[in-house]
Every structure is written in structure tokens, then in C-alpha cells.
Amino acid sequence: xxxxxxxxxxxxxxxxxxxxxxxxxxxxxxxxxxxxxxxxxxxxxxxxxxxxxxxxxxxxxxxxxxxxxxxxxxxxxxxxxxxxxxxxxxxxxxxxxxxxxxxxxxxxxxxxxxxxxxxxxxxxxxxxxxxxxxxxxxxxxxxxxxxxxxxxxxxxxxxxxxxxxxxxxxxxxxxxxxxxxxxxxxxxxxxxxxxxxxxxxxxxxxxxxxxxxxxxxxxxxxxxxxxxxxxxxxxxxxxxxxxxxxxxxxxxxxxxxxxxxxxxxxxxxx
Amino acid sequence: xxxxxxxxxxxxxxxxxxxxxxxxxxxxxxxxxxxxxxxxxxxxxxxxxxxxxxxxxxxxxxxxxxxxxxxxxxxxxxxxxxxxxxxxxxxxxxxxxxxxxxxxxxxxxxxxxxxxxxxxxxxxxxxxxxxxxxxxxxxxxxxxxxxxxxxxxxxxxxxxxxxxxxxxxxxxxxxxxxxxxxxxxxxxxxxxxxxxxxxxxxxxxxxxxxxxxxxxxxxxxxxxxxxxxxxxxxxxxxxxxxxxxxxxxxxxxxxxxxxxxxxxxxxxxxxxxxxxxxxxxxxxxxxxxxxxxxxxxxxxxxxxxxxxxxxxxxxxxxxxxxxxxxxxxxxxxxxxxxxxxxxxxxxxxxxxxxxxxxxxxxxxxxxxxxxxxxxxxxxxxxxxxxxxxxxxxxxxxxxxxxxxxxxxxxxxxx
Numbered sequence: 001x002x003x004x005x006x007x008x009x010x011x012x013x014x015x016x017x018x019x020x021x022x023x024x025x026x027x028x029x030x031x032x033x034x035x036x037x038x039x040x041x042x043x044x045x046x047x048x049x050x051x052x053x054x055x056x057x058x059x060x061x062x063x064x065x066x067x068x069x070x071x072x073x074x075x076x077x078x079x080x081x082x083x084x085x086x087x088x089x090x091x092x093x094x095x096x097x098x099x100x101x102x103x104x105x106x107x108x109x110x111x112x113x114x115x116x117x118x119x120x121x122x123x124x125x126x127x128x129x130x131x132x133x134x135x136x137x138x139x140x141x142x143x144x145x146x147x148x149x150x151x152x153x154x155x156x157x158x159x160x161x162x163x164x165x166x167x168x169x170x171x172x173x174x175x176x177x178x179x180x181x182x183x184x185x186x187x188x189x190x191x192x193x194x195x196x197x198x199x200x201x202x203x204x205x206x207x208x209x210x211x212x213x214x215x216x217x218x219x220x221x222x223x224x225x226x227x228x229x230x231x232x233x234x235x236x237x238x239x240x241x242x243x244x245x246x247x248x249x250x251x252x253x254x255x256x257x258x259x260x261x262x263x264x265x266x267x268x269x270x
Numbered sequence: 271x272x273x274x275x276x277x278x279x280x281x282x283x284x285x286x287x288x289x290x291x292x293x294x295x296x297x298x299x300x301x302x303x304x305x306x307x308x309x310x311x312x313x314x315x316x317x318x319x320x321x322x323x324x325x326x327x328x329x330x331x332x333x334x335x336x337x338x339x340x341x342x343x344x345x346x347x348x349x350x351x352x353x354x355x356x357x358x359x360x361x362x363x364x365x366x367x368x369x370x371x372x373x374x375x376x377x378x379x380x381x382x383x384x385x386x387x388x389x390x391x392x393x394x395x396x397x398x399x400x401x402x403x404x405x406x407x408x409x410x411x412x413x414x415x416x417x418x419x420x421x422x423x424x425x426x427x428x429x430x431x432x433x434x435x436x437x438x439x440x441x442x443x444x445x446x447x448x449x450x451x452x453x454x455x456x457x458x459x460x461x462x463x464x465x466x467x468x469x470x471x472x473x474x475x476x477x478x479x480x481x482x483x484x485x486x487x488x489x490x491x492x493x494x495x496x497x498x499x500x501x502x503x504x505x506x507x508x509x510x511x512x513x514x515x516x517x518x519x520x521x522x523x524x525x526x527x528x529x530x531x532x533x534x535x536x537x538x539x540x541x542x543x544x545x546x547x548x549x550x551x552x553x554x555x556x557x558x559x560x561x562x563x564x565x566x567x568x569x570x571x572x573x574x575x576x577x578x579x580x581x582x583x584x585x586x587x588x589x590x591x592x593x594x595x596x597x598x599x600x601x602x603x604x605x606x607x608x609x610x611x612x613x614x615x616x617x618x619x620x621x622x623x624x625x626x627x628x629x630x631x632x633x634x635x636x637x638x639x640x641x642x643x644x645x646x647x648x649x650x651x652x653x654x655x656x657x658x659x660x661x662x663x664x665x666x667x668x669x670x671x672x673x674x675x676x677x678x679x680x681x682x683x684x
Contacts, residue, residue, distance in 0.1 A: 079566070094564050096557030098625035099550075107554055108565030110547055117545040121484075125491040 007070045009034045009200040010055070010086065010169050015064030017050055024050040026225045026251050028064075032169055032200040037191060039215035040204045043244055046221040048204050052171050055202075056088045057081040069168075087162035088171040093154055095161075097147040101139065102127040104146060105161040130164040131156075134193055138186065152183025159190055169200040176210050188214050208237050222247045288489065292499040312670050313618060313634040317641060324645030331645055334521035341519065342457055344640030345528040346371070346590040347607070351614035351632030352539055353583025356576040358615055359543075359556045361624025362414060362421035364577065367584040367611050369432025370406060372603025374399045374585030375592040376439035379446040382453065392452045399585050407581030411574030421577075429608075437600050444600040448592055456531070457594035460524035463516075469530055470516045474509045481505065528590060532633070539629045552576060556625030587611070606660055610639050613660070617667040621675065638663070 008031035017025040025047045032038050042048050053059040055066075057078045066073050068084050075081050081088075095104050102120070105127045113119040127142045136156045139149070146154060155175055162170050172191065176184040191214050194201050205211045211218070212232065220228040220243040227247025230240060290298075303311070324331040350367050357364040381395035390398075406428060413424040440446055448454060461469070481504065485495035496504075519525045543549035554562040555572045563569050591607075592598045616622060617638050618631025642663060646656050 078564070090564075092560075094558065094561035096554050096561055096625070098557035099553060103550065103554075107550075107562070108567055110550060112547075117541070118547065118550060120545075121488045121491040121493060124488075124493050128493075 006033055008032060008067070009069060011067040011070075012051075012055065013065050013067075015051070015054055016062045017047075017054060017059060018062055024224050025054070025061075028221070028224070028226050030055075030219060030226070032202055034168070034200050035195050035198050036216045037195045037201045037203060037214050039211040039218045040202055040221065041206075041208065041211065041218055041240060041244055042221035045223075046244075047224040048221055049173070050224075051221065052088060052173060052202070052204065055081065055086065055171065082165070082167075085166060085168035086171065087165070087167040087169070089155075089158045089162050089173065089175065091174045091177060093158040095146045095154060095158055098145065100145050101131075101142045101149075101157050104157060105130070105142075105164060107161075109165065126164070127160075130160050134160055134163070134190060136160060136186075136190065150183060151179050152186045155179065155183070155187050156190055159187075159194070163194060163199065167199065169202065170194060171202045171204075173204045174206065175203065176205065176207060184210060208240060212237060220244055220247055223249060225249050225251060289485070289495050290497045290500075292497045295497045295500045310619070310634060312667075313638060316617075316638050320638065320641045320645065324641075324648065327645075328648050331648055334518050336644060336648065338460075338519045338522040338526065340637075340640050340644045341515070341529045342526050342594060343644060344636045345457060345526075345532055346587045346594065347610050347614050347639055348532055348633050348636035349535070349590055350584050350587035350607070350611040351618070351636050352536065352629055353580040353587075354611055354615040355620050355627050355629055355632050356543075356552065356583075357421070357580040358620045358622060359552050359624060359627055360573050360576045361556050362573070362576070363612070363622075364410065364425045364580045364584075365422065365608060366406070366410070366425040366428035366432055367580060367587070368603040368605075368608030369429045369436070370403060370581050370584035370603070371588035371591060371607060372436040372598070373406075373432045373439075374403060374588030375598040375602045376436050376446070376588075377402060378453065378589055379448050379592055379598040380439055382448070382450045383446060384449060392450045396589060399589070400582055403581040403585035404578050407578035408574055410581065411570075411577035414577065415570035415573040432603070436602055436604075440598065440600040440602070445597055446599075447597045453589070453593050454596055455527070455593070457526070457528045457590055458596075459527035460519070461527060461530070462524065463520050466516045466520065466525035469525075470512045473533070474505070474512055477508050478505045528593075536629055536633055543629055548572070548575070553625055558625075584611075606657065609660065609664065610636075610643075613664040613667060614639050616671060617663070619671065621671055622668065623675065626675075635667075 010030070010032040012028065012030040015025055015028045015030075016023070028047070028051060030038075030051070040048050040051070050059060054061045054064070055075065057075045057080050060076060066075050068086075073080075073084060075084070096107065099107070102124045106123045111119045111122050111126075113122075124142050131139060131142065134156070136153075139153055139156070146157065149157065159170070159172070159175070175187050175191070179187060188210060191201055191203060195216075203211065203215065216232055218228070218230045218232065218235070218240055219226060220230070220240065222244065227249065228240075228243035230243070321332060330336055350371060354364060354367060377399040378392070378395045381390050381398065382392050383389065410421065410424050410428065413419045414421045481501065485501065488495045515529070516525050519529075543552065551562065551567045551572050552575075554565070554567060555569050559569050562572075588598075588603065591602065614635035615627065615632050616635065618628070618633070618635030620627025620631045620635075639660070642659060643656070646659065651659075
């Protein structure tokens, strides 16, 4: 489905990141194409969060380069990535419960009227338009407080907030983790609509069943290394699970960067 | 009114919003009420109960004279409470406001004493006192935001320091008389009927016009606006309240100047809190500081600013108090001023948990507190009983806040 002859929207090459004695990422490559949904999977501690925090500018990488739409770019802080058009929807959604849908969607980028006061009416209209464009119809009004919304509605608002600023790539961290069946369905449909609009969508999820419904491609991380890049049409859930749990490691943890006094014998996978 | 859509040619659709019907309007209102958005309802009910109770005990309670006194008495608490609202909105507390009101009063009174030492015009004295307030608030905010000291402790420290300053500033006599006519005039001027009616009608007109314009603006963006009947009802209610105050006070000495000043301050602060970027960020920080940070908001700066506003308004409250009492003594800002000011904000519906509350809630709460105090004073109740009653009211108000908050949360999951 993803046209691999195109230029990737986002191209990450050779990213490594170390926290003290823990090597969180080893030489990881990632490409995200416009209009595709890429599922980023891996066990706990595989480095998924570190990778997206590197892309979003929350962590500075030790080595590695970024290209956006073919152009080399620097991502040093969250503003750099959002200026490029990369938006991240974190698991906690980062919404203010006490503010309404419109106020949340415009938080930090409010519209002003002629006298410098907030232009609530224009913001409401634009928020409603964005939600309509994404076919988020379960929301009664853009004046509802977030506290009054269900989990799925909140997730939809967080996604709409991310994409309303002409973003080109959206990263979703566990978008369905806290949701029921019907709400999960809403969010999955929303993700498909984003890719249909030409956005590159990177989804982190533990739920392979959900991911298989929406993703075009899977990238598997294991112990900080990329161990597989699988196209959905050519793979099965079984293969993805195998890659997550026993994917071939390029580097053996502990032997790459440390000076060691002796060889270890218990690493069967190399 | 029907939905009108102006479709011109191809896909260029300009929707025009409509006014809601009265039924839709009323349904939305009841819905909000059920989900715990209780608004001013508890305050209105409380005021009615208070009025009935005290009027039954003493029929002078609802007299023009007592009501006019009440308006003057509530001014200092209301002023300080509006500042407290800003601090509560970010989920913090300021225990120093009473002491800072005292400090502000002492600074102003000392500087304008005509003893030939350091006499300055009253506005210079006020400016300096407000500057001290801003600096102290900034220090509070800095300790809370940058160091992470709990606001409870930082402002408790200032409470003690401020008490010390008041004792030192009032000297051996323990009292500074205020003789400056301008300062005394702030809380002791009553407006001529013609002036009062003009201000009242002007204010109502501005309210009606801005309300109308905001509805029209909403409809021009394709959004729905309140129904005509709701518009008329709201405007009439505002008119009845404002004109009622002018009429009642007109039967006594006239509309107090301080009431007009307070009203103007509330309007300005409300616009600031609800219609500016800065105000929006205050609510955002109170609701979810981490989300605000990720949205690019400088959370520390917002917090520091709120503490500055808190201390600034406390100093202004000190000025009002000094003006009304025509003196500042060594107990200035002591006693239940602090608790009354916090209670004022909370009774009016400002949440102690941050993110919820309106500037006008400070006025509503201060009105409740002043009504009770005035009634207790009229009945000649002793201080012991006054303290107990004030404590009970505070507890009831916070309980109402907590319960409605729980209702909101449970209905949020519906």
C-alpha cells in the first residue's frame, strides 16, 4: 500500500541513544511515508518511547540524522519537530479537563480578534470544521468540557488537535490502550482517515489485533534495535510476535560498546 | 428561527448560525445543572436563606441603611478575594493576603501622614505599596514555581513576616490615623442620584450591546447563539439587579463609590481572565500543567504572575480597609480577614483544586460573607459565635464544591 518508490516523509538514520549504562537505541533506522500507517511494535523497554521522543525533539540523540521530505533537518527540541509538521499524541493525551474542546485544540495557538482579545467564535468554527473533516461526529458540541467526554472522544479531540495545524506526520502513542470496543473502533477509523488524507501516521501499540486492522507496515524494535520491517500484506501476526520476542539482533547487548574482560557465552542469538 | 444556509455556486457554503429556541436553551441549562455545573445557584439560595433568617430576627436587616453599609463592608473582602481567585485557579493557595493587606495599609498610611517627615501624595504612596505587593507576590511565585516550595509554607512565612512589618510600622501607639481626604473618600463617598443612575444605565447598555454583538459574531461564524428570550431574560436580570442596588442605596446615602470601583475592577479582571491569552493559560495551567507546558506555555511565568496578582489585590484591599476605617492599627489584616477572603472565593464557586472559578465568584462569596457578618453584627452576637458561624459556612461551601466536582466527574464518564 505504501508507495516505497516515493520520498519518505520522515527518514531517521542510525539513531543511537544512551542513558547512563543503558543503551536505549542502537543504530535505528525508520522511514515513514506519506499516506501510510506504520505500526511501531516491541516489548516493554524495546525503545519505542525513546524513539518517538527522539523524533519529537524531547530527547537529543547521541548519533543519527533526520531527513524530512528528503531534506536534512535538525530536531533539537519539541518546537523544531512541530515546526516541521510532526505532532505527537501521547498516551496521557495532554488535554486540560477544565477547558472545552475548542480551547484545548487551540491551546497555545489561540486566535486573536482586532482588539487583541481571544476570538472564541472563530476558534469554535475552525475546531468544528476540523472535527467534521475527520468525521468525528460523536461529539455533540465543541463547547463541551473535556471532563464531560468519553475516553474515545478525548482521544479523537487529541488527534484532531494534533492534525489541525497542517501537520504532515502524526505519532500516536497507545491510542487505544484505555478504550472499550466501540471507542477503539472510532479511533481506528480516525487513524485510517488521517492516512487517507495523506498524512504519515506512526502508531505505537501493544495490541497487534488492532494494529493489523489499520497498519500498512510494521517496524519491530527489540532491546533498542530494529529487528524487522514487515509489510502487512506479506506477514502474519505470528511473524510479528516472533520478531518482537526473538528477532535477530545485530549487536549483542553489552558487547558492543563496553570494554569487557571476558567473552560471554550465554547469548544464543548471535 | 429556521436554519439558513447561503450556498453560492459550487462548494462554497457559508453557513449562518441560528439562535437556539428557548426550549433548547433551557434544556442545555438543566443538563449543565445535573452534571454538576451549578454556577451561582448555591450562592443565590444561600443569600435568600441568610436574608430570611436575619430579617426575621431583626427587621432593620433589609433596610436601605444596612444594605448600603453591607456594600461598603464587603468591598475589602471582595477585593482581596478576586486576587485569591487567581492563585486558586492555578491550584495554589495564598495565606499571606490578610497580612499583605495590613502591610499595604501601613505603607500607605505611614507615607501620607502629614508629620513633615516623608509625606508623599497618596497616589505615590499607593503606587509604592502596590509595587511592594507585586514584588512580594513575585517572590512567592518564584519560590513555588522555581524552587518547588509548597505555596502553603511560602505564604505562611509571609503571613508572619507581614505581621511583623505591621507591628513595626504602626509603632508604639499601635495606630496610624488616615487624614488624607482622597484615601478616606475611596470607601466613604456616596454618589449623587443623577451620577448613580447614569452609571447604572450606562453599564446596563454596555452589557446589553456586548452580549448582542457576541451573539451576532457567533452566528456569523455559523455557530448557534442564545435564544432571544434568554437574551432578554439575562439582560433584564442584570438591569433589575443594578437598578435595584441604585434604588435601594438611593434611599440611604446613595450608591457607594467603592461599589462602582469594585464593579469596574471585576469587569476588567474578568475580561483579562476569560478573553486574553494570559487568562486562558492561567486556566490551562490550573487544569493540566504538563499539557500546558507541552503546548508551549511558560508555566512558571503564569504561576508567578498569579501570585503577583494575589498580593497586588491584597494591597488594594488594605487600601480599601484603611479608607473605610480611616486608620491602620497594629491588628490590620489580622483576625478573620484572611479566612473570609479565601472563603469568599470558595463560596462563590472557585475550586481549591485549581482550574475552575470566575472572578465574579469572589464578589458573590464576599457578598455572602458580608451578609452574615452584617447580620451577626446587627444582632449583637459575640465574637465567639461569629467565628463558629464563619467556620461552618466555609465548611459548607467547600463541601458543596467537592460534591459538585464529584458529580461532574461521574457525569463526565456517562
